[in-house]
Amino acid sequence: MDRVTIVEVGLRDGLQNEETILPVDVKREIAEDLMAAGVKELEITSFVHPRWIPPLADAAELACSLSPVEGVTTRALIPNRKGLERALATPVDEFAVFLSASETHNRKNVNKSVADTLPVLREVVEEATTRGKRVRGYVSTVFGCPYEGEVPLPRTASICGELLDMGVYEISLGDTIGVATPVQVREFLKALTKEIPAGCLAGHFHDTRGTALVNAYVALEMGVTTLDSAFGGLGGCPYAPGASGNVATEDLIYMLEGMGVETGVDLDALCRVSEKVGRRMGKTLPSKVLASWTATRRLKEGNPHE
């Protein structure tokens, strides 16, 4: 486990759940700062219809404003053929499609059944692949659904199989509402990796109940070495406004470095990005490493209670 891939989703999954709408030039600066801090995979936005996610309405503008950086992959979420066309007109490197393992959550999210969503995604993936773009897949609510509770594993396994069959190169397993606990993650991955290779899987953990980091640790133990996270721990939960968001990139990196994993990310530079964004949004971002970094810096500056 000496190589772990961190997928920074703060600009997409983080911002889509925040009330504050950041201007496109601020987002561009954040993206550039994150790349300068050493982030190599960066999900920058979503090409859903601007009406559905106003904070990401500037998707095309943001994607076009970024200069390519050697060794960095940018990615955007694509809901359907229309979104794909908009995205293909920008220089974003890769795409991602998404659906829910839970029927009800999928209907609420994209107004379609899972069965009706799959052909839409297949069309997107096939067209994108033809145009030379790699496509990642997201499966939401695999560890629990806000409407249905537990989601049977065979459902997730079958959806993962369909996605791989379409040509998706990696599937990110989402604990969308942050209910998963470590033994659940271990047992889930033990069963799922009998059908889907661990190398095709990523872990996407939300910290709604504080378990995101331990779930990420267990995923690593089970051979899943790609993990999604958001700088500062950005992003809330639409089902619990005020709750914590994605696992914080800072906290994940601190843990990984303590485990001897080289991440290539400069933790100090990353904390500076998050602090600036927190100030801009007028809130304290939930990352614990960020809080401790901020406290230590204030102490050094002689203003412990700023």
Add this chain to the structure above:
Amino acid sequence: MDRVTIVEVGLRDGLQNEETILPVDVKREIAEDLMAAGVKELEITSFVHPRWIPPLADAAELACSLSPVEGVTTRALIPNRKGLERALATPVDEFAVFLSASETHNRKNVNKSVADTLPVLREVVEEATTRGKRVRGYVSTVFGCPYEGEVPLPRTASICGELLDMGVYEISLGDTIGVATPVQVREFLKALTKEIPAGCLAGHFHDTRGTALVNAYVALEMGVTTLDSAFGGLGGCPYAPGASGNVATEDLIYMLEGMGVETGVDLDALCRVSEKVGRRMGKTLPSKVLASWTATRRLKEGNPHE
């Protein structure tokens, strides 16, 4: 791992690092509420000289104000013979002695070398044991010291040996400044339990860098089934004011119940305690389960952004 003992240290380790000084009747009410929520081990205060920790200056008064509850053990920290005498005049059930694995931290904390501290503790433990009281031991900074950095394991092992030899029944291993990471905890416990039985050990993790819960999980995996925590995640870090405190009892219990461990604690009742204390202290306590519980309740009441 179907039995885990949770030692609630919020009233002691939590409050000793908080600026707000709670009146004794509020503390008594908290203690009673915690017991009513199902907490079975409760560290209520410290009999250090009131000058050193003003928030705990009411130690004797608090200890005397509590009525014994069937099945609940109360405990107080004892620094020396004088503290022991004060504590023995109260009905507190058990005691705890403490020192640091790091020489510098111990000197800063108790103004004595480790070698000079051990005889003081031995006197306390022997006298307490003679008076029919069980004594727990705390070893601080075992995973890292704010002054010395890494602390060699043989140092901790030797201190643990001394404590057991005095008659201490359990040793709580403190990640005082919250620097530990899971592989470190695993390797540390693998080595330490060659000399000290896991059944005599407890884990005391601070969440300064977000790793407390994953460290607790690893400790459980290594056979350490007693864990310290504070309701709401109370307690900061004197070396980083504003950073997070002890692992939150709520988050620990949520994880344990997801692992099929029966804790006997009513999570809903516990969140009510923490919410009340947070309101009283005028701050949001850091527990993530608490945040999600609060958010869900506000949503139900129709005030999501209260």
